[in-house]
Amino acid sequence: MRTDGDSWDINTGVGSTALFVAAARALAGRAADAPAHDPLAEIFVRAAGPEWVDLLEGRVPGHPLLTPDFGMQFQQHQIARTRYFDDFLNAAAATGIRQVVILAAGLDARAYRLPWPDGTVVYELDRPQVLEFKRETLTEAGHKPRAQRHEVPVDLREDWPNALCENGFDPSLPSAWLVEGLLIYLPPAAQDQLFDAIDALSAPGSRIAIEQMDPLPEAAATAMADSDGGSDWVRLIYNEPRSEATAWFGARGWTGERVYLTDYLQELGRPLADGVQQQSLINLVTVVRP
Ligand SMILES: C[S@@+](CC[C@H](N)C(=O)[O-])C[C@H]1O[C@@H](n2cnc3c(N)ncnc32)[C@H](O)[C@@H]1O
Structure with a gap:
């Protein structure tokens, strides 16, 4: 169960979800024709301990990330959202935006992976131990950021807005914001505060990409809590009704759209993994401030 002010590192609590999704990206991105590829994800997973190496080497066939009823869908979800947000950030850079804020960056290695134009600054916000693990692991493996990377623990x-601005973020310039894999780990009131803060810090021309999930029906949440695959995860989320991002930002003058993950997979020409209904709760949003 979550509590106000609970804390974690990469192997515990909410921090472990960063590792879990990185492992899903590493596995799903192996196929040559995968929608996206994140080769750095595998470096994190290997550094996380022998049980994770065993997963990558195929020695844990029953691992939750490999089960047909949860794992294979989850892998498909992760690699599709990687593609959506990679495309979003590349498009934002093409409009001239040079300030990027990745909220709950976890083991997102886009600062090291994407072809940023000169002068781009990437701010990564997360808990200090998570950011440290990322930096130390990639430095050890010989990787350097391809943009100016600022850790904001x-x-x-x-x-957090004060900490962001103290690290050099300039609210008078347009910015691109990424909110991937975060909202369900925040209570609904904290989500609204987060939206308020992004809105207040965003100059005209700014854009935001968000992953959000409709609440899991109670029966599905209970079934997941009882299953092998998602049990820990269900205990880490706030499965409560909350603001819908497109409507929330739309009411404040932003324009944009959302797409359900299943529809997005179809747009990409991808067959849906078996039993994919649960994923249709997940949707991806892009909004722009005119
Ligand atoms: C599922 S991971 C997603 C990481 C990354 N965005 C990705 O998609 O790979 C969730 C991340 O949210 C971070 N997180 C959740 N709640 C947070 C909070 N209150 N403050 C800072 N980070 C938080 C966790 O530390 C973790 O890295």
């Missing part, structure tokens, strides 16, 4: 339930 914060708790996103608290006053």
